[in-house]
Amino acid sequence: xxxxxxxxxxxxxxxxxxxxxxxxxxxxxxxxxxxxxxxxxxxxxxxxxxxxxxxxxxxxxxxxxxxxxxxxxxxxxxxxxxxxxxxxxxxxxxxxxxxxxxxxxxxxxxxxxxxxxxxxxxxxxxxxxxxxxxxxxxxxxxxxxxxxxxxxxxxxxxxxxxxxxxxxxxxxxxxxxxxxxxxxxxxxxxxxxxxxxxxxxxxxxxxxxxxxxxxxxxxxxxxxxxxxxxxxxxxxxxxxxxxxxxxxxxxxxxxxxxxxxxxxxxxxxxxxxxxxxxxxxxxxxxxxxxxxxxxxxxxxxxxxxxxxxxxxxxxxxxxxxxxxxx
Amino acid sequence: xxxxxxxxxxxxxxxxxxxxxxxxxxxxxxxxxxxxxxxxxxxxxxxxxxxxxxxxxxxxxxxxxxxxxxxxxxxxxxxxxxxxxxxxxxxxxxxxxxxxxxxxxxxxxxxxxxxxxxxxxxxxxxxxxxxxxxxxxxxxxxxxxxxx
Numbered sequence: 001x002x003x004x005x006x007x008x009x010x011x012x013x014x015x016x017x018x019x020x021x022x023x024x025x026x027x028x029x030x031x032x033x034x035x036x037x038x039x040x041x042x043x044x045x046x047x048x049x050x051x052x053x054x055x056x057x058x059x060x061x062x063x064x065x066x067x068x069x070x071x072x073x074x075x076x077x078x079x080x081x082x083x084x085x086x087x088x089x090x091x092x093x094x095x096x097x098x099x100x101x102x103x104x105x106x107x108x109x110x111x112x113x114x115x116x117x118x119x120x121x122x123x124x125x126x127x128x129x130x131x132x133x134x135x136x137x138x139x140x141x142x143x144x145x146x147x148x149x150x151x152x153x154x155x156x157x158x159x160x161x162x163x164x165x166x167x168x169x170x171x172x173x174x175x176x177x178x179x180x181x182x183x184x185x186x187x188x189x190x191x192x193x194x195x196x197x198x199x200x201x202x203x204x205x206x207x208x209x210x211x212x213x214x215x216x217x218x219x220x221x222x223x224x225x226x227x228x229x230x231x232x233x234x235x236x237x238x239x240x241x242x243x244x245x246x247x248x249x250x251x252x253x254x255x256x257x258x259x260x261x262x263x264x265x266x267x268x269x270x271x272x273x274x275x276x277x278x279x280x281x282x283x284x285x286x287x288x289x290x291x292x293x294x295x296x297x298x299x300x301x302x303x304x305x306x307x308x309x310x311x312x313x314x315x316x317x318x319x320x321x322x323x324x325x326x
Numbered sequence: 327x328x329x330x331x332x333x334x335x336x337x338x339x340x341x342x343x344x345x346x347x348x349x350x351x352x353x354x355x356x357x358x359x360x361x362x363x364x365x366x367x368x369x370x371x372x373x374x375x376x377x378x379x380x381x382x383x384x385x386x387x388x389x390x391x392x393x394x395x396x397x398x399x400x401x402x403x404x405x406x407x408x409x410x411x412x413x414x415x416x417x418x419x420x421x422x423x424x425x426x427x428x429x430x431x432x433x434x435x436x437x438x439x440x441x442x443x444x445x446x447x448x449x450x451x452x453x454x455x456x457x458x459x460x461x462x463x464x465x466x467x468x469x470x471x472x473x474x
Contacts, residue, residue: 046377050366084380088387100428103351110344117340117439121451125458132465143386182450253347254458257432261465264422264429265407268387271421272379275362 046272049084054276057097061284065292067304070252071281072098072224074304077154077311080147081318085273087143087150091222092268093277095260098224100278101285102252114246118184119201119239123247124254126208127215127225131255134219135262144319150221151316157227158308161301164231172238175200188243199240207237219259224252339439346438350431358424365417373416374398407468433462 057075064071076094080087109115138146175185185200201207210232218225229248233239239247263269317324364370374382374394382390391404399405405413413419436459443452464470 046380049380084384086384086386086390089383089390096425096428100355103347103354103428103431107344107348107351110340110347113337113340117343118451121454121458125454125461128458128465129461132461132470136470139387254432254462257429258462258465260429261462262470264425265466265468265470266387267391267404267406269422269425270379270383271362271365271418271425272376273383274425275358275366275421278358 050272050276052083053079053273054280057277057280058284058287061281061286062288062291063284063300063303063307064281065285065288066300068301069304070098070224070226070249071101071285072222072252072256073154073157073227074307074311075277075281076222077150077315078307079277080150081311081314087147088139088263088266088268089270089273091138092260092263092266093270093273094222094224095256095263096269096274097277097281098222098252099256099260101281102224102249102256104282106250106253109246109250112246113186113188114242115250116184116186116239116243116247118182118186119233119243119247120251120254122182122184122208123211123233124251127211127218127251127255128258130212130215131219131259132262134216134221135259136219137216138220138222139262139266139268144321146220146319147315148319150223151312151314151319153217153221153223154308154312154315158305158312160227160231161305161308164235166230166241167234168241169197169199170234170238170240172200172202174202176202176204178204186243188240190242197240199243201233201237201239203237207232210236215255218252218255219262222259222263225255226252339442342442343435343439346435347431350427350434354424354427354431356424357427358421361417361420361424365421368417370415370417370420372418373413374418379418430466433459433466436462 056078057071060071060074060078064074072094075097076090079085079094080090083090085093106115110117179185179201182204184204185198187196187198189195190197210228214225214228214232217223217228226245226248229251230241230244233244233247234241314324316322365372366376368376372379375398378397382394385393391406395401395404399413401409403409405419410419410422414423436455440452440455443455
């Protein structure tokens with residue numbers, strides 16, 4: 001049915017563009033230099049931006065679930081690129097948004113034996129330590145440098161999303177010595193087949209070293225780190241995809257905790273930004289999970305890639321002081 | 327010990343961690359939402375008036391703290407670290423209770439599994455858990471200051 005397929009593709013494209021426009025409409029007005037209520041020039045309408053944040057993060061929550069990414073990776077570049085909040089507060093807020101999402105998901109994932117505490121503990125020790133280092137570096141560097149580096153990182157994530165493959169059940173012939181000594185292994189039931197899957201990991205030392213970089217970037221940009229956790233756990237260390245995704249989500253509750261404290265102690269947390277964003281992302285995630293049951297979210301992945309590309313270029317140009325044309 | 331028995335033991339720690347995390351997460355979120363309602367509704371007066379907060383959030387954190395301190399707080403030093411505790415009577419700073427619970431629950435979860443690791447004499451994981459608690463405590467302490 002090529003005609004129907006073509007029609008569907010056209011509809012999907014229009015829906016994608018519509019959602020993209022909705023997500024960025026207020027931001028575009030700001031970026032184009034039009035006066036926007038709630039900015040410095042109009043401090044009377046204080047509630048406008050929290051309300052906009054609530055709506056935008058609600059949509060972000062839906063898109064993030066359908067696109068298979070964490071909320072933080074969308075939140076920080078979009079909010080810092082297109083809204084009047086300084087990057088310091090956006091990063092603090094982004095970490096708390098990602099942290100809350102991970103805290104909410106963590107208990108269920110651990111109880112279902114999908115997130116592995118034994119896998120998470122050594123990884124978390126490294127990533128949370130370096131998240132502190134990253135947060136300190138990020139807060140010490142000039143904002144334009146952090147913004148530029150974040151733009152480059154976001155564009156790197158776009159490439160990663162386009163290129164990286166996922167392996168549902170990677171072949172691990174033999175667990176390495178370190179993971180054997182630490183007894184990092186497990187069993188979970190694959191619901192679709194009813195099979196019991198025994199899993200183990202390999203290349204543990206290399207994988208742990210990779211989390212130095214992952215933790216540093218999570219702290220420096222406040223992005224969360226699911227985009228990096230999953231490829232390292234799944235493709236490099238050989239954990240099954242479900243275990244990797246669940247453990248990555250749980251890991252954020254530890255990694256982001258350490259970085260969040262640095263931002264909290266520095267004063268980078270404004271409750272008027274944090275709470276609407278947190279509520280928006282959580283409500284959006286609940287709705288996203290419901291939509292996920294009935295929708296084929298492949299096209300949403302392209303929205304996510306489009307949004308990241310757009311906000312990555314915006315962050316890069318903002319950091320470099322170049323004009324951004326939309 | 328068979329691998330099945332080991333998995334069972336591991337699961338018991340994991341379940342304990344999950345239970346503590348779940349309780350802390352619900353308490354933290356509930357407190358955060360209640361305190362935010364008190365703040366945003368104006369029931370509890372904030373340290374920075376609601377109508378003025380938007381004039382600060384487009385500045386870097388150092389400038390924001392300096393300006394807000396000059397305009398409203400009149401403290402010797404702007405409130406960083408745990409100074410928010412002394413300002414809990416203000417609607418905006420009261421929100422930090424929920425934020426601190428959400429950011430602190432992981433330490434409680436780690437401490438909760440220490441007895442189980444001690445019983446099992448799992449020295450490797452016990453060391454890592456203690457180190458993690460120290461790392462998180464160091465982050466939370468406010469000792470690690472950084473700035474532009």
